[in-house]
Amino acid sequence: MAKYDLDDDGVVVIVGSGAGGGTLANELCQKGIQVVLLEAGGHESNDSFVNNEWGSFGQISWLDSRSSSGSWRVGKDFNGLPAWICKTVGGSTTHWAGASLRIQDHEFRVKTEYGDIEGANLLDWPITLKDLEPYYDKAEDKMGVTRTNGIPGLPGNNNFKVMHAGATKLGYKNCHIGRMAINSKPRDGRAHCLQLGFCFQGCKSGAKWSTLVAEIPKAEATGKLDLRPKSHVLKIEQDKTGKVSGVIYADSDGNQHMQKARAVCVAGNSIESPRLLLNSENNQSPNGLANSSGQVGKNYMRHMTGSVYAAFEKPVHMWRGTTMAGIITDESGNDTKRGFVGGYEMETLALGLPFMAAFLDPGAWGHDFTRKMDEYSHMAGMWLVGEDMPQESNAVSLHAENKDQHGMPTPNVHFDDHPNDIAMREHAYKQGSAVYDAAGAKENYLVPPYPSTHNLGTCRMSANAKDGVCNAHGQTHDISNLFISDGSQFTTGAAENPTLTIVTLAIRQADYIAKQMSEKAI
Amino acid sequence: MLDLDLTRRDFLKTSGTVLMGTLAITTGVLSVLAPSQTWALELTKLDKATGQTLLQATRHIFPHATLDDAVYALVVKDLDAAAASDDGVAKLLTRGAAELNTGAGGDWLAADSDKQFAVIEKMAGNDFFEKIKGTAVVSLYNNEMAWAHFGYEGDAWKEGGYLTRGFNDLNWLPDPPADASPAAFSAKS
Numbered sequence: 001m002a003k004y005d006l007d008d009d010g011v012v013v014i015v016g017s018g019a020g021g022g023t024l025a026n027e028l029c030q031k032g033i034q035v036v037l038l039e040a041g042g043h044e045s046n047d048s049f050v051n052n053e054w055g056s057f058g059q060i061s062w063l064d065s066r067s068s069s070g071s072w073r074v075g076k077d078f079n080g081l082p083a084w085i086c087k088t089v090g091g092s093t094t095h096w097a098g099a100s101l102r103i104q105d106h107e108f109r110v111k112t113e114y115g116d117i118e119g120a121n122l123l124d125w126p127i128t129l130k131d132l133e134p135y136y137d138k139a140e141d142k143m144g145v146t147r148t149n150g151i152p153g154l155p156g157n158n159n160f161k162v163m164h165a166g167a168t169k170l171g172y173k174n175c176h177i178g179r180m181a182i183n184s185k186p187r188d189g190r191a192h193c194l195q196l197g198f199c200f201q202g203c204k205s206g207a208k209w210s211t212l213v214a215e216i217p218k219a220e221a222t223g224k225l226d227l228r229p230k231s232h233v234l235k236i237e238q239d240k241t242g243k244v245s246g247v248i249y250a251d252s253d254g255n256q257h258m259q260k261a262r263a264v265c266v267a268g269n270s271i272e273s274p275r276l277l278l279n280s281e282n283n284q285s286p287n288g289l290a291n292s293s294g295q296v297g298k299n300y301m302r303h304m305t306g307s308v309y310a311a312f313e314k315p316v317h318m319w320r321g322t323t324m325a326g327i328i329t330d331e332s333g334n335d336t337k338r339g340f341v342g343g344y345e346m347e348t349l350a351l352g353l354p355f356m357a358a359f360l361d362p363g364a365w366g367h368d369f370t371r372k373m374d375e376y377s378h379m380a381g382m383w384l385v386g387e388d389m390p391q392e393s394n395a396v397s398l399h400a401e402n403k404d405q406h407g408m409p410t411p412n413v414h415f416d417d418h419p420n421d422i423a424m425r426e427h428a429y430k431q432g433s434a435v436y437d438a439a440g441a442k443e444n445y446l447v448p449p450y451p452s453t454h455n456l457g458t459c460r461m462s463a464n465a466k467d468g469v470c471n472a473h474g475q476t477h478d479i480s481n482l483f484i485s486d487g488s489q490f491t492t493g494a495a496e497n498p499t500l501t502i503v504t505l506a507i508r509q510a511d512y513i514a515k516q517m518s519e520k521a522i
Numbered sequence: 523m524l525d526l527d528l529t530r531r532d533f534l535k536t537s538g539t540v541l542m543g544t545l546a547i548t549t550g551v552l553s554v555l556a557p558s559q560t561w562a563l564e565l566t567k568l569d570k571a572t573g574q575t576l577l578q579a580t581r582h583i584f585p586h587a588t589l590d591d592a593v594y595a596l597v598v599k600d601l602d603a604a605a606a607s608d609d610g611v612a613k614l615l616t617r618g619a620a621e622l623n624t625g626a627g628g629d630w631l632a633a634d635s636d637k638q639f640a641v642i643e644k645m646a647g648n649d650f651f652e653k654i655k656g657t658a659v660v661s662l663y664n665n666e667m668a669w670a671h672f673g674y675e676g677d678a679w680k681e682g683g684y685l686t687r688g689f690n691d692l693n694w695l696p697d698p699p700a701d702a703s704p705a706a707f708s709a710k711s
Contacts, residue, residue, distance in 0.1 A: 051677040054664055156703030157684075158692040164702055165695040176702040185707040192707045194683030204679045314694045319674060321689035326703075353674035357663035365583045365646070365655050373663075374586065377673030439695065 002226045004036055006259050011036045011226070012513065013247055013261035015233045015276065018091020019502040020486035021267030022211025023142075025227075026219035027510030033517065035225050036259055037216075038249055040232040040268075041087035044094070046213065049202030053354045056201035060094050062087040065410045066271070067399060072415040073448045077362035082413040083302075084451040085269050089229050090212025092269065092453065093499065094202045097324035098180040098209065099347060100145040101496035102136050105129040106334060107342075107387065110492050113334060114341040119418055120389035121299055125491040126463040126472040132504055139504040143181040143209040144188055153177040154184045154193060157321030159348045162312070162380035166439030167328050167346075178327040178347070181209035181500070188214065195321035197350065234408050236264055236280040236289055236482070243522075244289070244482045250406045263513065263522050265474075267485040267506075270300065270455035274396045274488065275411040277459065277469075290459070290476035290484075295469050297397055299390035299460055300413065301493040302452035304421045306384045307349060308432035309360070310441035311375035318350040318380050331386075331431060332495050340423040343495045344386025346432060351381070359450055372445055379445075380436060384428035385454070387495045389418035396458050413452075454498055459488035473512040474505060481522040485509060539565045541573045541598065543591045561592045563599055567606035568615060573598050575619040575631055580658050582642050583651070586671075593668050597661045601654065611653065618650025 004011050012028055014021045017039040025037045041060070050056050061084065068075040068082035075082070085092045106113045109124040116122070140148040147153045156164065156177050167175035182199070183192045193207040206213050219225040230252035237258070239245040246260040266273045274297035278288035288296050328346040335343070351359060353376055361369055394416065398409040417425075433444040461484075462468025465477035474489050476482045485506055487498050494501075516522045541563040565573050580597045605612035622630035625641035633641070645651045662668060669676045678684060685706060697703075 051679045054660065152707075153704045155690060155706040156698055157689045160703060161690065161692045161695050161698060164698040175698075177704070184704075193685070194678075195685040195689040195706075196678040196683040197689075198678060205683070314692075315673070316692060317673075317675075317688065320678075320684040320687075352676075353669055353672050354660070354664040357659050367585055370584050370586050373584075373672070 001220050002034065002224055004034060004226045006257055009245070009260040010034060010262050012263045012265065013038065013259055014265045014267060014485065015247065016091055016267035016269065016272070016486065017089050017211055017216060017227070018086070018267060018269065018486065019093050019211065019499045020506045021265065022090060022093065022215045023503045023506035024265055024267065024485050024510055025225060026215035027507055028513065029219040029222040029224040031510065031514045032224065033514060035219070036261070037225060037227045038231040038233050038247070038259070039089050039091070039227065039229050041089060041229065043089040043229040044202065044212070046202070046204050046206045049204050051196065051198045051201060051204065053201065053352045056198070060086045060088040060202060064404050065402060066413065067402065067410065068413045068415070070394070070415040072417055074451055075415065077448065078451045081451045082415075083269075083271055083455055084453050085455065089216065089227070090210045093210035094212055095200050095453070096499050097199050097349075097497075098182045098322070099324050099327070099497040100140065100143060100179045100181045100500040101345070103129065103494040103496055103501055104332070107492065107494035110342070117341060117389060117420060119391060120420070121392045122390065123460070123462055123467055123491050126461055132501075132508070135504045135508045136500070138507050139500055142507070143214070143500070143503060144183055145500070146177070146180045146182065146184050148179060151187070152184045154180055154182060154322060154325065157195060157325045158316050159318040159321070159350050159380050160326035162316060162439050163326050163328065163348050163382060163435060166435035166437070169438035170434055172328050172330045172435075174329040176327065177325060180322065180324070182322060183207040190214070193322060197319045197321055197323060199323040232406060233268075233276060234279065234406055236276065238280070238282055238284055238289065238479070242284060242479060244479055254406065262517070263481040263483065265483040265485040266459075269486055270458045270488040271396050271411050271413060273484065273486055274458040275398065278398050279408055285478075290469050290478045290482055292478050293466050293468060295460065295467070297395045297458050298392045299457045300394040300396055300415060300455070301388050301390055301457040301490070302415065303454040303456070303493055304344060304384070304386040304388045304424045304428070305449040306425050306429060307381060307447035308384070308429060308436060309379050309381040309445045309447060310433070310436035311372070311443050311445075312378050312380065312439070312441055315377050316380045317377060319352055323350055324348055324383070328435070331428070338427050340420045340427065342387035342420070342424065344384055344424055344428050345495055346428070346435070347383050347385065349381050349383035360445060360447060362448070380439070382432055382435070384425070384432055385495065385497065386424050386428065387493050388421045390457055390460075390492055391416070391418055454487070454493070456487045456490040456493050456498060459484040460491045461489045462491065474509045475512070483509060483513065539570055541565065541570065541577065541595055543595065545590055545592060561595065563595045565602045567612055568602050572616055572619045573602065575622060576601055576615065576654065578631060578638065579622065579642055579654055580662070582639050583655050584658055584662055589671055590667070593662060593665065593671065596665050597654070597658045600657050600661045604657065614650055614653055618645070621645065621650070
């Protein structure tokens with residue numbers, strides 16, 4: 001592994017080692033570019049991951065102080081935990097389920113397609129599906145996405161059997177095992193899936209793609225990567241010319257260091273990335289870095305989500321096998337006859353007993369709750385995930401008083417559901433229940449959203465500098481050597497699980513950064 | 523086996539700080555998991571009466587008729603640990619238990635189940651009730667005895683996963699066609 005001096009101003013500094021930052025690091029290193037990758041969390045491994053929900057939660061989650069506000073139910077149920085994302089090398093790719101879906105063509109231009117929606121800050125992406133297709137191809141190959149590149153699908157588990165039976169009976173045409181970045185057979189030096197059922201807990205077999213097991217080791221093999229775990233970036237420095245010159249970070253002992261940089265790429269997930277830009281305010285950038293538009297932290301999206309679990313007469317054992325192991329895509333299009341714009345996906349999901357207790361009906365108690373828990377081994381489950389409306393008032397901001405362990409203001413996440421989100425969730429609950437009714441369910445349980453795993457949009461890309469934070473390559477409109485490299489870039493949320501697109505954008509951004517560097521533009 | 527401290531401590535039978543019980547169903551899954559049919563929980567901070575009250579309160583908040591007291595005792599164990607490390611929690615629990623007694627006209631534990639429930643239901647939402655509920659929703663369902671009771675199988679890694687152990691053994695619905703759900707990878711194929 002490389003080791004660069006703090007004064008080395010030739011390196012590219014990447015903040016965050018998840019889907020965006022970890023992929024970008026590898027892509028840049030493969031091109032011979034020197035990278036310092038700063039990760040706030042520690043370095044776990046397949047060996048250290050545990051098949052235990054609460055144990056793993058304590059091991060890899062981002063548990064630093066956060067607050068939430070607004071009328072969303074997560075704000076009531078999990079006020080101090082608005083998001084369920086990770087602080088560990090590999091970021092939330094250690095936790096993701098692996099569903100790898102491309103954003104649909106029309107979802108890149110929703111302002112054009114949907115028109116003006118009251119209260120929604122819609123905008124077309126400055127890129128199209130056609131622009132991204134070659135990079136989606138590369139991402140799917142890199143990640144080993146099943147049912148692409150000739151890679152066989154994963155076998156369906158019990159939970160999928162229930163979904164498929166119900167979907168077929170209901171008349172849905174597109175129900176299958178999905179496209180998953182989980183090895184159905186050994187590939188790329190990693191094993192095949194053992195159907196452990198602990199995809200959310202790091203995947204001990206290594207079958208699931210993550211930057212921890214795939215991108216970062218490859219980047220290290222180039223000799224160009226200086227990975228620094230337990231390095232929490234507090235501030236990005238801006239020099240007199242207006243360019244960024246480095247970052248200040250705290251190490252595991254709380255000691256602060258200044259790492260100089262030729263360029264800085266921010267990939268801390270859509271809560272930490274805007275938090276960092278806002279906390280980097282200075283005389284030149286009094287409202288935070290790259291914030292001349294005022295859009296940093298705004299338009300926070302978290303997908304319309306919800307779950308349906310159903311109890312059956314006979315056992316299901318849904319926890320056996322891949323956590324997300326099948327999909328119905330029939331509702332993913334934009335069919336406004338349903339009473340809302342945009343669409344949603346229906347994806348199998350299983351929770352272990354400990355998390356079922358935590359999430360089935362947060363705050364509930366008594367016989368009605370325990371009666372449902374008693375059905376646990378006979379339950380099937382699905383997650384509903386769809387496009388939510390960007391709203392300027394849904395925002396990540398710095399808390400006025402609260403500070404974290406490094407003295408950095410904590411982030412507050414404000415969110416109100418848009419009426420379109422609510423209409424979509426109601427429809428999705430109805431259809432999810434219909435699937436299970438068709439499969440013979442005794443009873444359906446409509447489960448409210450979990451803390452957000454899909455955090456998007458807080459530094460969105462826009463054609464026009466006044467509408468967003470970065471351009472079509474994630475380069476901030478205001479500062480040429482400052483990049484947004486995670487899901488914060490998303491102009492709108494689309495219905496699909498975002499990781500594949502984050503990886504795709506990172507591959508594309510690496511090409512752009514390399515070109516800008518060789519042209520001495522940055 | 524059990525990661526929580528439930529061992530036979532007969533010699534402490536007379537102590538005022540030990541909760542004890544016998545597994546109600548001696549032939550079930552719990553009897554296989556438990557180190558003995560008798561369980562004991564030594565309290566470090568709370569007294570025995572408070573411990574018994576908290577156990578019974580938890581049974582009312584998360585009532586599973588056939589779930590053994592040994593599992594509910596794990597909630598008391600965690601509440602006792604919280605009380606030991608935080609005097610505020612100790613006071614909250616002690617006062618709450620006293621309040622239950624007051625509500626029952628003297629001895630809440632001696633009241634019949636309906637009366638017990640009526641008293642504790644009135645406390646729903648207060649700090650005492652929420653402390654028990656918030657602890658129990660984790661502790662009650664996060665142990666191997668509970669997993670055995672509910673049929674959850676816990677750590678899959680140590681058993682090699684479910685690839686050859688029933689990940690797709692559901693047989694009361696038709697199997698999906700191969701284009702929706704292909705066969706599993708086998709090193710032999």
